Amino acid sequence: MYQALLTRRYLTSKVMPLLASLAVVLCTALVLITWSVMGGFLTMLIGSGRTMTGDVVVQWPTTGFAHYEDFIERLKKDPMVEAAAPMIEAYGIAGMPDGRTQTVMIRGVDARFGEVTKYRDVIWWKPISEPLPRDYTREDPRLGSPELMQRLHAQGLSFTRTDNGVEKPAAVLGVEVSGFNRRDPAGFYTPRVRDRLLPDGGLDEVNVFLPSYGDITINVLPLDQSGGVIGTRTAKFPVANEFQSGIYELDNKLVLLRLDALQEMLHMQQAERVVDEPGTGALGQPGALGQPQGQTIIDPARVTHVLVRGRGDMGQRGAAEPLLERVTQIYEEFADAHRGEVPSVFLISIMTWEDLNRTMIQAVEKETALVLFLFGIMSLTAVFLVLAIFWAMVVEKTRDIGILRALGASRSGIVWLWLRYGLAIGLVGASLGVGLAYLVVSNINPIHEWMGRALSVQIWDPKIYYFLLIPNQVETPRAVLVLMVFVLSSMIGALIPAARAARLDPVASLRFE
Amino acid sequence: MGAAQPPLIRVTNLHKTYRMGRALVPVLRGVSLEVGEGEFVAVLGASGSGKSTLLHLMGGLDRPDATPRAEIVYRGVEMTGASVAALDRYRTLDVGFIFQFYHLLPELNVIENVLVGAMIRLGRLGYMRRGGEERDRAAALLDTVGLSHRLKHRPAELSGGERQRVAIARALMNDPSLLLADEPTGNLDHATGERVLEALLALREQGRRTMVVVTHDPDIAARADRVLRLADGVFETS
Numbered sequence: 001m002y003q004a005l006l007t008r009r010y011l012t013s014k015v016m017p018l019l020a021s022l023a024v025v026l027c028t029a030l031v032l033i034t035w036s037v038m039g040g041f042l043t044m045l046i047g048s049g050r051t052m053t054g055d056v057v058v059q060w061p062t063t064g065f066a067h068y069e070d071f072i073e074r075l076k077k078d079p080m081v082e083a084a085a086p087m088i089e090a091y092g093i094a095g096m097p098d099g100r101t102q103t104v105m106i107r108g109v110d111a112r113f114g115e116v117t118k119y120r121d122v123i124w125w126k127p128i129s130e131p132l133p134r135d136y137t138r139e140d141p142r143l144g145s146p147e148l149m150q151r152l153h154a155q156g157l158s159f160t161r162t163d164n165g166v167e168k169p170a171a172v173l174g175v176e177v178s179g180f181n182r183r184d185p186a187g188f189y190t191p192r193v194r195d196r197l198l199p200d201g202g203l204d205e206v207n208v209f210l211p212s213y214g215d216i217t218i219n220v221l222p223l224d225q226s227g228g229v230i231g232t233r234t235a236k237f238p239v240a241n242e243f244q245s246g247i248y249e250l251d252n253k254l255v256l257l258r259l260d261a262l263q264e265m266l267h268m269q270q271a272e273r274v275v276d277e278p279g280t281g282a283l284g285q286p287g288a289l290g291q292p293q294g295q296t297i298i299d300p301a302r303v304t305h306v307l308v309r310g311r312g313d314m315g316q317r318g319a320a321e322p323l324l325e326r327v328t329q330i331y332e333e334f335a336d337a338h339r340g341e342v343p344s345v346f347l348i349s350i351m352t353w354e355d356l357n358r359t360m361i362q363a364v365e366k367e368t369a370l371v372l373f374l375f376g377i378m379s380l381t382a383v384f385l386v387l388a389i390f391w392a393m394v395v396e397k398t399r400d401i402g403i404l405r406a407l408g409a410s411r412s413g414i415v416w417l418w419l420r421y422g423l424a425i426g427l428v429g430a431s432l433g434v435g436l437a438y439l440v441v442s443n444i445n446p447i448h449e450w451m452g453r454a455l456s457v458q459i460w461d462p463k464i465y466y467f468l469l470i471p472n473q474v475e476t477p478r479a480v481l482v483l484m485v486f487v488l489s490s491m492i493g494a495l496i497p498a499a500r501a502a503r504l505d506p507v508a509s510l511r512f513e
Numbered sequence: 514m515g516a517a518q519p520p521l522i523r524v525t526n527l528h529k530t531y532r533m534g535r536a537l538v539p540v541l542r543g544v545s546l547e548v549g550e551g552e553f554v555a556v557l558g559a560s561g562s563g564k565s566t567l568l569h570l571m572g573g574l575d576r577p578d579a580t581p582r583a584e585i586v587y588r589g590v591e592m593t594g595a596s597v598a599a600l601d602r603y604r605t606l607d608v609g610f611i612f613q614f615y616h617l618l619p620e621l622n623v624i625e626n627v628l629v630g631a632m633i634r635l636g637r638l639g640y641m642r643r644g645g646e647e648r649d650r651a652a653a654l655l656d657t658v659g660l661s662h663r664l665k666h667r668p669a670e671l672s673g674g675e676r677q678r679v680a681i682a683r684a685l686m687n688d689p690s691l692l693l694a695d696e697p698t699g700n701l702d703h704a705t706g707e708r709v710l711e712a713l714l715a716l717r718e719q720g721r722r723t724m725v726v727v728t729h730d731p732d733i734a735a736r737a738d739r740v741l742r743l744a745d746g747v748f749e750t751s
């Protein structure tokens with residue numbers, strides 16, 4: 001009881017405990033702020049890994065596999081599957097209107113791509129009614145000209161563009177691919193003029209808004225069944241729209257083309273083939289060993305990927321595993337039905353979005369480990385700060401301890417006095433720290449902006465992080481954990497001074513000046 | 514006269530040696546004494562003669578040398594070999610200390626300083642149940658020593674005499690049988706010391722408490738039942 005009373009009095013009448021509490025406040029707030037922002041950022045990053053792939057991906061790269069429409073039909077009949085879409089992935093070189101070329105990743109997709117992935121959400125040129133959070137002066141070009149935006153949006157959804165009354169298969173580029181978009185610090189893009197370098201050393205100004213009337217040239221290398229290059233194929237595609245996925249790798253490298261057009265370029269479309277088998281023809285025994293001479297057979301169209309989206313949210317770690325198993329079963333049935341024509345279930349690669357983003361997720365896990373490491377260091381700091389301050393307070397209070405012992409207080413009573421004191425300081429400090437962290441994190445964007453304006457510091461550069469706003473949520477379980485850890489740290493810090501206080505010789509303490 | 518009754522506390526062959534680095538400093542070398550129930554004994558002696566040391570040992574705040582073996586028997590119970598917990602209880606229930614420098618807890622106000630002993634005795638739950646009664650008793654004690662108007666003051670706001678009267682009230686809070694006062698007026702001027710002494714004696718009288726007072730004050734010695742002189746680590750035989 002005297003412990004409670006003294007704790008209260010020590011807390012309110014001394015500077016030292018205020019310092020100790022302040023130290024705990026700062027440690028707690030620092031950890032919780034870092035963890036909340038980093039954690040929020042990492043959650044966003046992991047979430048973005050699914051943006052352009054869906055939940056489960058079936059792939060047979062390079063040559064692709066046939067009868068994919070049948071596979072998709074089978075998938076869609078399953079209650080676990082929400083949608084499935086075919087896709088071809090290839091690499092190529094894109095030529096820009098200003099003459100620059102760059103290597104790109106090309107994905108051939110059709111409208112179903114939007115059902116499986118978040119593609120429809122990340123189409124950039126579309127009508128918006130509200131400006132981006134930091135676009136105070138409403139300069140985002142998408143805010144004006146709603147008809148144009150409407151049209152571009154439709155183009156983006158269908159992967160076609162109609163020029164002069166002719167509808168053509170079109171490309172949708174990552175918003176950073178062309179170099180024709182300038183990113184404003186507020187996060188929106190404005191078209192920009194570029195220079196074409198001329199051989200005579202001159203410059204030619206190129207001023208096009210790609211989705212309206214820009215074309216890009218796509219060069220691909222069709223491969224034969226063994227992976228050999230058959231030849232190069234070049235085609236010009238109108239740009240239908242652009243997308244911003246939030247993943248730099250994709251926004252800077254990925255070009256979406258209409259599936260049929262890419263299939264055609266890569267010789268993966270449905271094709272007729274004339275079988276000319278000299279052996280059978282020479283023997284003149286048609287039918288005995290197979291097809292007769294000169295028979296036409298149809299090679300079905302192929303894709304390299306089928307993307308599957310599951311029913312319900314598969315954004316949690318491990319949530320896509322059951323779907324993976326189901327898709328594997330369905331593929332097995334599909335492969336049985338097309339025995340000899342499609343890769344067997346043992347060879348085909350079927351992966352969840354997590355498997356696909358393994359490297360990034362591992363990096364994320366490393367960063368989380370870093371946060372936990374910081375957490376540990378800060379807890380230790382709190383322990384040592386409380387320890388140092390309490391040590392000094394025990395010295396200062398030596399005579400009081402002697403007095404209490406003379407009045408009959410036991411050693412354990414004295415230990416409890418200091419532990420309780422540590423608990424009080426931990427509770428006060430950690431609670432205030434959590435409060436402070438809540439305040440800072442929930443206002444982190446205004447604070448950051450203020451820092452940008454007042455001190456010209458920009459820590460969070462959307463050019464680098466690609467998220468417009470800093471995550472500003474404090475998760476309650478995290479707050480509770482941090483609170484408990486720092487209360488505990490304070491008590492641990494108080495433990496050694498408490499033990500020392502209890503072991504003081506009461507007589508010596510009473511003589512202590 | 515103390516011998517006529519069964520002694521409240523009997524100290525036999527008490528030795529206490531302090532260690533100063535490598536040197537051994539023998540302070541008490543064979544002190545023996547019996548204090549009867551209700552007796553008031555004054556202990557005189559030069560500064561540094563070991564008077565405080567004797568009180569601390571009698572009050573269970575310290576332990577005598579292991580050899581030669583001493584005996585401190587309180588109400589028939591041997592205390593030198595008692596457990597730590599038993600000594601804690603002994604100090605809580607049976608002993609009331611009064612110090613020369615008051616030794617109040619500076620962060621607590623007057624009544625809280627008096628109540629600390631009760632808090633230690635009752636523990637958290639007990640105190641929560643009986644806190645009201647204890648408060649009344651503390652207030653009554655403070656009233657007896659003439660401080661009823663100072664209950665909420667901090668020790669720093671009181672004069673030396675007032676502080677010592679708070680300390681007396683505190684020492685009596687748990688109704689101890691044995692009061693051990695170490696130069697209770699040693700830090701006070703004569704008139705103040707007189708008033709403090711009056712308060713102490715009045716309270717002792719109420720409970721017929723046994724009291725051992727270490728003092729230089731001839732007034733105190735004059736009012737004691739018995740006066741003992743400590744010199745060279747033993748009591749002088751007068």
Ligand SMILES: Nc1ncnc2c1ncn2[C@@H]1O[C@H](COP(=O)(O)OP(=O)(O)O)[C@@H](O)[C@H]1O
Nearest residue numbers: 531532533540559560561562563564565566567
């Ligand atoms: N912890 C200690 N270590 C060494 N010497 C001590 C210690 N405590 C007391 N002394 C010495 O013991 C002697 C007796 O002290 P004390 O009992 O306070 O005497 P008194 O109260 O009669 O003045 C003194 O010389 C003092 O210096």
Ligand SMILES: [Mg+2]
Nearest residue numbers: 564565566695
């Ligand atoms: Mg002394």
